[in-house]
Amino acid sequence: MSDPGAVSSDRSAAWAALLRVHAALVPRLDRELRQAAGMPLAWYDVLLELHAAPEGRLRMSDLGERVVLSRTRVSRVVDELVNAGLVLREANPRDGRSALATLTKAGARRLRAAAPVYLDGIDRHFTQHLTDPEQKAIARGLNRVLAGDPIAPPTVRSADSPGQRVR
Amino acid sequence: MSDPGAVSSDRSAAWAALLRVHAALVPRLDRELRQAAGMPLAWYDVLLELHAAPEGRLRMSDLGERVVLSRTRVSRVVDELVNAGLVLREANPRDGRSALATLTKAGARRLRAAAPVYLDGIDRHFTQHLTDPEQKAIARGLNRVLAGDPIAPPTVRSADSPGQRVR
DNA sequence: CTCTCCTGGTTGCGTGCGCACGCACAATAG
């Protein structure tokens, strides 16, 4: 058990690579986006989710769930966006507690201007270096990780072993 | 060009999944590591690289390059580790400018205690949800992204490939 | 030896971020 190799197995090779790619690319993409589109990545993310929502409108909590930011952070980012005229903060007529964030025309325009910058960046720095099957594998696999599902069961074998089936 | 779909292409599906997985797992693994091993992820990362280095010794800059942290941050993390007795900060006899961080016995012990916690966490939250080929694809693909190489070069044609050589 | 340029490291400072808390409103019970 004093095997030195125990601390650095390549079981974690994929995870290590993910960490490094994230660390390398996120700051770069953020910079490019700020410079070329004048908005930080957090703004883009929020605008994008609002754009995808029906009527460009979403409750704060729902926004927080979809976006990569914490709900707390969302509150502040929406502040900034309201201040920049890209989003409207409205009261929810159905529920006095909740607040609705709505994409403005200007917000949609800014998003549309920023999108090619971001997508191009992703292409140049990320997608371009991957083969098509790799992209599929990454997207499928990571989405399964997100869902917390075990490896694709060929037949639906439901939860009969709730314990950790490690290894 | 004003196609609304342009803002949300699935060209970026793999990238989006990567972002979400990172956002979901890093805090979780960090928490688990803090709770079970009493150290933040940054510590683990530094200890791991030192352990992998010859004699458990590394210059600050070299450490900064291997680790996911900036050199600035490394300096401070090493401070903390020295303070905790897990690392020694020594002068380099060959070069008065550089400082060497060296893993202590206690540091190696702490690392060995923490390793199973971290590796298990990666298994449970990440690897377990991926098939073997997916893991390989992710590791290989992402490492190619890191290297900034274009897709699988059949022949070793290095620097003067006609593709868009960004930067 | 001295002057100048380069390289390695640390530190002051601003920023981004999430947690813990508190307020306001909704929902339900009595």
Next chain:
DNA sequence: CTATTGTGCGTGCGCACGCAACCAGGAGAG
């Protein structure tokens, strides 16, 4: 109606992080 519990948001605070400025030591030219 009032009382109690739950839910949705916003804010005070502290932490982690990186940039830019700074300081110290080496390398080479003269």
